[in-house]
Amino acid sequence: MFLSLFMQFPINFALRRLGQSVATLFVMSLLVFTGVYAIGNPVDILINPQADQAEIAQTIARLGLDRPLWEQYWIFLKGAFSGDLGKSFAASIPAIELIFERMPATLELSFAAMLIAVVLGIPLGLLAGLKPDSWIGRGIMAGSILGFSLPTFWVGLMLIMVFSVQLGWLPTTGRGATVDVFGIPVSFLTWDGIRHLILPATNLALFKLALLIRLTRAGTREAMLQDYVRYARAKGVPESTVVRVHVLRNILIPIITVAGLELGSLIAFAVVTETVFAWPGMGKLLIDSINVLDRPVIVAYLLVIVFLFIFINLLVDLLYTALDPRVRLKGAR
């Protein structure tokens, strides 16, 4: 009985989600397509300056850019349904291949940043929540304001200036040596790779770190006032157990939700960090593609990101049900 409910829920849920996702992908592709079309013509910016009018016109016609917008979009849709998102204008290889080639670097950077944010953010937030009036609690909160308010690119440059240029501890830019794991190049398994990863991951983590500190602190302060905490204390449960079992477990649900959602935005908006640190990820690819109006890459990138968001949201929801039985039962009715 219970098992069938549990099985039923995610399927219904997933189907509904799938419908929404397809609609989102469709609207997104239309928006981006029209937007890039409105800005201009990639041939104008990529054309060989020596080309004459006839060659320019031929090139535009060959790439189908002389057709009306709806026709271009129709051609794109037809291709998309057969799994072909078009070839990059600048690199002349399938856009989706370019993106998948760069994805491991971005995922690695984002996961590393999330790891830093979680590993530091939750304990620091807990500490600040348990000792809100001590100097350490205030210090953590003051630090988190910096994490929120300083612009990412500036912090990135400062990290480079201090740790790379002045102290010379870490490399300034680029990705370190990679090793293939199941055919995917990863750099966190080599010492050189880790050295290259530290600064950009820290840079990317700062904002999320500040967010998690604040979230954990608020949750902790609220939980500390709950009756069950007081009873636990009255029962003589050691303070560390109270924090671990009664406080932390209860505040973990909103934290996981937020961390999950933020992971999506980390992946999608690693653009600035990737640019500052010349990190060869998808974000840098997007910026380069926007500069030359490489539409197939821009559209494919955004579709991949939308898909990632949908996937992560779904995962968070499922994780949620695993953590909190109440959600599971409610969803089943």
Next chain:
Amino acid sequence: MITGTTPTLTLPLKGRESRGTPSPSGGRWGWGWFKTPPLLCAAVVACLLTPPSILAAELRIGLSGEVTSLDPQLLASQPNLTVARHAFESLTDVDAQTRLIPGLAESWRAIDATTWEFKLRRGVKFHDGSDFSAEDAAFSLQRPLSIKGSPGGFAAFVRAIASATAVDTHTLRIKTKYPYGALPEDINSILIVSRKIALNAGPEDFDAGRAMVGTGPYKFVRYQRGDRLELARNDQWWGKAAAWDKVTLRVIPADPSRTAALLSGELDVIEHVPSADIKKLNINNNLRIIQTTSWRTILLHLDQYRAQPPGITDANGKPLGKNPFLDLRVRQAISKAINRAAIAERVMEGLAVPANNIVSPGVFGHNAALKADAYDVEGAKKLLAAAGYPNGFHVTLAGPNNRYINDEQILQTVAQLLTRAGITTRVEAMPMSAFLGRVRKEETAFALLGWGSFAADLALRSLVAAPNPEKGYGAWNWGRYANPKVDALMEQALGSVDRARREALAREANTLAMNDLAFIPLHHQVVSWAMRAGLNYTPRTDEFTFAHHFTPR
């Protein structure tokens, strides 16, 4: 400091005094760091800048532009050609001053007006050990036409070629469709690939390294798109062996990050030093900056074809009734109202040479006798009054904000200067991609453009010749300036296979166009490289960065 006739300028950068020694007032990592940061920072940088790479003969270069493909014939962009020219070579080459020199062809001559014969270098081998022959050259000259998916291919460089045939292993005969003197310049951009390997190779084969088989001084080792290309010296190269066993070309488009990578000692060289960093790098004893006048001329196109160009009004926003730019006196007034020296010195922080030429000093067809107009507001006002605009008029000046050195600041400065002379100027600066879209829709009447060329007649063909799609003239003549005399001279120059005669004609056409102010020339950019003090580089007018041209000092 930078004179018109000498294109090369090398700054031996002497620091003030020795700042590179550790401070006696504090320990290296102790509290002294807080007390004397500048001294210690300098000391640390000094240590980092004596890398072991000198022993390993490795050169690490920071490039500024994104490389989109390793296929040398896919996209005619400077970053792509920069990396490609390490592994591939062309039949004709150009020296640091953009003058033609032998490449894979030892010599060439025009047999008649439409036939050229190229004698190819003997004993040249591709990286896979096979011999380079005229067959490969003929194939490489035809390959650009077979590449269909690229928006910026090389077809324009082989447009004039009717046929390219191998007479024997070391002789290539090229027939042109019409008399064409600029063939040696054009085919300089066509890199020679191995016929056997490139016949069935697509861009992905080049990116993977399988098809990276050229004759050049460096061999492909590893490519990480968007990050780096690693190369190893080709010991079989026919030229003077390069000084570096190993070369890493890193792509770092973000200016501050590129500078930081050099300061940290992670790179030995960076190209396109940001103008804001030049002063700081100048006083660093461990680094040196090498500069020269670039081939890139920054200019303003003026609408000279519409009676009522967009954005041009009187003081009340009403149409003027006629196009002021059609009057030479107005164009002269604009030229006189612009303080080129101030732009070069202040806005460009020295990275510009005032221009009154379509091509830079030293480039084929440059006329050193033409001097940039002096700044003269009163003269400009008088000319405007004489032309019937005593109260001036309003214009909109459009241009890119992410393409040329300090482009948006140039637009703002020009606008201020013109406003001072009575031409109230509004600025519209936008990313190049959006700007070119506006130009295509003919929404601009006054617009900034930068242009680099090997020869004045080639530049005139694109920028100044009356637009003529049949002949392929004036594709970038946004203002549609039309002067039959200039066109005729340019046409004669391009049709002349006698170089001396061609240069004289090109110079004359250039002079005529400049005296008539076909466009308003602003300046020639100055291009800079920053490197370890122990390195030397002959700065290139064409802005290319080649590892094999760097030498230890």
